[in-house]
Structure formats: structure tokens, C-alpha cells
Amino acid sequence: MGKKQFYETAKPQETAVLVAVPSYRQSDEQTKEYLDELAFLTETAGAQTIKRFVQKLDKPDTRTFVGSGKLDEIQAFVKEHDVDMVIFDDDLSPSQVRNIERELQVKIVDRSLLILDIFALRAKTAQAHAQVEMAQYQYLLPRLTNLWTHLSKQKGGIGMKGPGETEIETDRRIVREKISLLKERLQKFEKQNFEQRKSRASITRVALVGYTNVGKSTIMNLLSKSDVFAENKLFATVDATVRKVVLENVPFLLSDTVGFIRKLPTKLIESFKSTLDEIRESDLLVHVVDISHPSFEEHIAVVNATLKDIHAADKPVLLVFNKIDQYLQQREQELQQEHEGQEEPPVRPSIEDLKATYMAREHTSALFISATDKINIEELREELLKRVSEIHYERYPNNV
Incomplete structure (x- = not known):
């Protein structure tokens, strides 16, 4: 053998x-x-x-x-x-x-195509697949050349080409047809989502927003005790996930939304309209920031600019600086290098130091947490309860 x-x-x-x-x-x-x-x-x-x-x-x-x-x-x-x-x-x-x-x-x-590819990989629901597919076709339409595989081969039937019609013209027509069909499909999803949101109108809604990979899904899992996919990769989730959370008998809906990024493709923002409606129609935004990232201030600016683009910049915001465990570790290493050779050891950085910094002074509603190490999560729950209760009792004064 x-x-x-x-x-x-x-x-x-x-x-x-x-x-x-x-x-x-x-x-x-x-x-x-x-x-x-x-x-x-x-x-x-x-x-x-x-x-x-x-x-x-x-x-x-x-x-x-x-x-x-x-x-x-x-x-x-x-x-x-x-x-x-x-x-x-x-x-x-x-x-x-x-x-x-x-x-x-x-x-x-290019950057847009790369982000579209990742969204296509990450899309889980039928709606997300349709949204990404439409954005891809809108990106593809002006870029059809002889170097692309001809789309006409993807469609069965006879008489696809009219007299004198080139393959590229055929491809463009097929892409336009696909975009049109996807728009119809997305309008149906939009109608369903609208009805769902209307039925949830009586309950306070909170949306987690932030740059991609800042830990929103991990926070979602902690607060809602659910199992939302969380991974150390960009755009780990592209579908808006909504969970009911109850803190001390005060209920609210918490949604984990798609992460923002520098130069997010416009077509993608347009396609994900219904997902972004979760942000637009929320009563409170929890803006999560990865404080350990060297460009976290730029990330805050990118998120704020995107919120403005989608007409959600006027919402009340609670700023949450996440990953303080990593930030404090990095800061300690920096201080040790600065004090190398000196007799006096450096003072270890602490959360209290963070609270005293310009970040806390500039953003009065700032919290400092670590979702992974569960640091200050109780403080986050208390602040959320306070904010949600204010909205809840303002809306339903008879419940006080």
C-alpha cells in the first residue's frame, strides 16, 4: 500500500x-x-x-x-x-x-475599495449584504474597463447585448439594473426598520458610537450581558445590534453601531442609512474613545465630523475613554524611560491623574474605563442610569 x-x-x-x-x-x-x-x-x-x-x-x-x-x-x-x-x-x-x-x-x-471589501466580509444580515453590495456597484460603475471580468457572464438568458453594444456598455447596464433592484430591496428593509423603531418609540434609546476598533462591542456585551461579536480588527461588526438593558428598573434600548473611520466612503454612508438612523433617532450617544491610541484626539474629531454629516451632532453625548489599562501601561513605560538613571523612581500614573487632565476639563461628561479589565464599569452604569432616568422621567413624568 x-x-x-x-x-x-x-x-x-x-x-x-x-x-x-x-x-x-x-x-x-x-x-x-x-x-x-x-x-x-x-x-x-x-x-x-x-x-x-x-x-x-x-x-x-x-x-x-x-x-x-x-x-x-x-x-x-x-x-x-x-x-x-x-x-x-x-x-x-x-x-x-x-x-x-x-x-x-x-x-x-484604493482606500474606499478596501473598506468596502471589509464591510462585505463583515456583513451578517441580508440588509447589510444589500447595503454593501449597492455601495460596491456604485463604486464599480464609473470604473468599468476591459481589465474587469465582464458582468454579462454572471447573468443568464439570451439577447443581453443590443446591436452594436460593447461589452463595457452591457456591463454598465447590468450594474445599473443591479443598483436599481438593490435600492428597491433596501426600501423594503427601511420600511420594516421604520416600523420597528416606531414600536420602540416609547422607550429611551442609547447608541454607542466611535471610531472603529475602540471597544464598543465589548462595552455592549458588558452592559447588556449579550454576546455581540467583538474582535481586535477594524469593523468587527457592521450591523447595528439593538439590546434591551434594564438598570434599577429603568429600561432602555442600547444599540452598537458601525465604527467610523478616516475617509469613510460617502457611498457607504449613503447605503447604511437605516443603520445610521439608529444614531439619528437615539436620545443619548455614548461616544467611545480608545485613549491608548496615539491619534485618539483626531479620532474624536473624525467621529464628530461624521455625526455632523449624518445630522446627529446635536444629540446629548457621554464621552467614554476606554482602554485606560493600556494607556496607563504605556504612560508608565514612558515615565520609566524618562527617569532612567535617576535615583527617585517615577510616580505611577493613575486614573485620578487622567481625570485631572485637560481631557476631563475639556469634556465635562468624561468617564475613564477599561471594558476588557472591567475597570470603572460600575461608574459607567451609574452615569448611564442617571442620564437615562432623566430622559425617561422627563418623557413620562407620571412614573416618578
């Missing part, structure tokens, strides 16, 4: 190089942070980053986004290392995608 043979069936992980074109005003530190985020997005989408390219320009090249010399450099690396795709940290115009694709002969992905 011969020896058993085993064959590798798992698909090899795709490789990617990242490209950023910052302005001269942007610091190297900020560029690194942005590329770190892009690398995290790439990893979340399932690919491996093997190289980063940066070219500072006053403005990107209109034809190929990067200059010709940098494009040659990228091309040489891609060819030598058999790279699968090149990912840009900005949105590319359809003509830029075509030109770069022609030069490099590999898959070209």
Missing part, C-alpha cells in the same frame, strides 16, 4: 504593498500612523503587507497619483517580489486606476 499524499488546499495569503502620498505639511509621524491604520485594514481584509512606499507631493499626480520615478520603483518591487496588489491610502479616480493598473499589471485597490 503506497504512502498517503497530502496536498495544500488552503489559498495562499495575498500580498500587498501600501502607497501614501502625503502633503509636505503632514509630519512623518502622522504619515506612519495613517499607514499603520492602512496596514491594519489590509490585515483585516485578509492580505499581508510586505512593503510601504511614501512620496511627499504638493498634490498627487493627476495621471498616476505618484510621480513616474516612484511608479517605476513600485513596479520593480512588485515584479521582483510577485506582489498581488497595490493599495493606496487615498481614493483614486477611474482614470488613475486604469493608468496604474496598465503600468503595474496587478490589482490596484
